[in-house]
Amino acid sequence: MELLQQGLVALNFCQEEIPSVQEKLEGYIRELMLFNAAYDLVGADNQDQIIVNHILDSLSAWSLIKELALEREAGGKQALIADIGSGGGLPGIPLAIALPQFQFVLVERMSKRCAFLENCAAVLGLRNVRVENLQAEQVEAGSFDVATFRAFRPLDKKMIRTLLRTIKQDGILAAYKAKLESIESEMAAISSIVPDYKIKPLEVPFLEDRQRHLVLIQHS
Numbered sequence: 766m767e768l769l770q771q772g773l774v775a776l777n778f779c780q781e782e783i784p785s786v787q788e789k790l791e792g793y794i795r796e797l798m799l800f801n802a803a804y805d806l807v808g809a810d811n812q813d814q815i816i817v818n819h820i821l822d823s824l825s826a827w828s829l830i831k832e833l834a835l836e837r838e839a840g841g842k843q844a845l846i847a848d849i850g851s852g853g854g855l856p857g858i859p860l861a862i863a864l865p866q867f868q869f870v871l872v873e874r875m876s877k878r879c880a881f882l883e884n885c886a887a888v889l890g891l892r893n894v895r896v897e898n899l900q901a902e903q904v905e906a907g908s909f910d911v912a913t914f915r916a917f918r919p920l921d922k923k924m925i926r927t928l929l930r931t932i933k934q935d936g937i938l939a940a941y942k943a944k945l946e947s948i949e950s951e952m953a954a955i956s957s958i959v960p961d962y963k964i965k966p967l968e969v970p971f972l973e974d975r976q977r978h979l980v981l982i983q984h985s
Contacts, residue, residue: 766791768813768971772821775970777828778863789862789889790820796885797853804881806853817971823856823915825967826941826979827863830913833937833981834867837910847872847909849901849928854882856915856941861894868893870909872931874900904931915941919951925958929984938982941967948980 769790773783794815797806809815834844844867848857851871861869871894873879879898886894897904901924909932920928920940928938942948945964952962959982967977 766794766812766816769794769816769820772816772824772970775968776821776824786862789891790859792889793854793858793862793885794820796881796888800881801853804853804878806878806881807855817969819855820859822941822969822972822977823859824863825969825977826856826913826939826965827860829965829979830860830911830939831864831867833911833939834864837936843868844910845870845908847904847912847931849904849912849914849931850874850916851882851896852878852916854885856913858882858885858889858891858894860913861891862889865891865893869895871896872899872901872904874898901927901931906930907933907936909933909936911937911939913939913941919947920955922955922958925955925982929958929982932984934984936984938980938984940980940982942978942980944976945978948978952980 770787773787778786797815801807807819809818834846837844846867847870849872851857851873857869857871871882876898879896882896912932963981965979967979969977
């Protein structure tokens with residue numbers, strides 16, 4: 766998959782790491798294509814769309830997620846990263862492949878998708894991945910150092926309270942979002958709960974015509 770390899774190079778993966786990362790990602794892509802029709806995992810018509818719109822999009826924040834996790838580990842404890850509402854494993858599985866030094870929890874409410882995620886983790890040998898068949902509201906309070914999510918609807922007051930509850934004090938929510946003006950409108954509606962946040966631009970290889978951002982919210 767030359768497109769995938771080119772994307773990993775563009776995302777600044779170390780040359781010596783690319784073969785092993787690419788091999789696992791290719792295995793994951795095969796699983797997505799095999800089970801997508803039955804499990805409704807991703808919106809994509811072909812392999813290239815999966816690579817660009819889902820895999821590379823998920824990985825566009827890998828270095829930022831790594832930085833956040835390392836900051837959380839400054840106290841000497843291993844950082845725990847969650848993918849809330851993981852669905853087909855995006856962004857959690859690509860991030861877990863890219864960052865094997867960190868532990869990931871994939872939180873998904875649908876049991877059939879959890880079965881898919883558990884199968885992927887086993888097939889790909891991802892020992893740093895655990896799957897939890899839960900709704901976000903059922904997650905134990907203060908569970909995670911970093912919680913990321915990619916496919917949520919616009920954040921409202923109820924959802925942001927639920928998400929903030931899942932992370933530790935001083936933990937970080939990292940939300941994959943699109944257009945800047947939409948983000949600002951969305952965040953204005955929850956400003957009474959989240960008065961401060963950061964927006965980091967993301968560059969997705971082969972998707973330069975679309976705006977992508979990571980919104981960072983710290984639990985104070």
